[in-house]
Amino acid sequence: MRTFVVGDIHGGLKALVQVLERAKVNPGDTLVFMGDYVDGWSESAGVISFLIDFAAAHHCIFLRGNHEELALDYFNGKTKNTMWLQHGGKSTVASYQGISSEVMTQHLNFINNLENYYIDAENRCFLHAGFSHQKGPQHEFYPHLVYWDRTLWEMVCGIDPNLSQEAITYPKRLRLFSEIYIGHTPVTRIGKTTPTRFANVWNVDTGAAFKGALSIMDVDSKQYWQSDPVYTLYPNEKGRN
DSSP states (O other): OEEEOOOOOOOOHHHHHHHHHHOOOOOSSSSOOOSSSSSSTTTTTHHHHHHHHHTSSSEEEEEHHHHHHHHHHHHHTTTTOOHIIIIIHHHHHHHHHTOOHHHHHHHHHHHTBBBBBOOOTEEEEEESOOOTTTOOGOOOGGGGGGGGGOOOOOOOHHTTTTOTSSSSTGGGGGOOSEEEEEEEOOOGTOOOOOOOOEETTEOOOOOOTTTTTEEEEEETTEEEOSSHHHHHHHHOOOOOO
């Protein structure tokens, strides 16, 4: 039995199917999905439907991404966020054209029940973006920050790799967990194309919304599998490019 972490999908259903097949995922495996299932490629609604069906036969933990919050606000009529529409939201709205009210209710329930973070038995923390509280994500004063925060990733990208964990200047929040897994900020922004680690933080967002691939990684062995670059699977679309 393995534990997998799956990066940001952003409507790329074809890529999701590819990586699950390439990793040879079994029903006994645990899969932690890092959020941002929607906004980007044309199959956001299809991704949610697939995940709901997939969870019926697999042990899944579904984390909340910032794009789920934005989509939920839109569909609940709280906002007509034009910036969100320009950053992947239009494709999500289009993917729901013609969807029945029954399916729409099912999808909204799925989004409402997403987890903000997950801590496993090995003291590994999984969350979409990051956290700033020195006692961990469960102590954040503003819980939504765990799927918006970029300071954790920015910090570890700049940390001295020779700095001892015992040093007085070593960031306290990194000591809380054996490992931390995030998405949210594509590693392609720093010239990487595969899941990337700094300190004890792994970032598995490999830019599927843009020109990168979707990644799935075995958190024990650190073996990973990737889809084809997602834009090649949707040649007539722009994604979030």
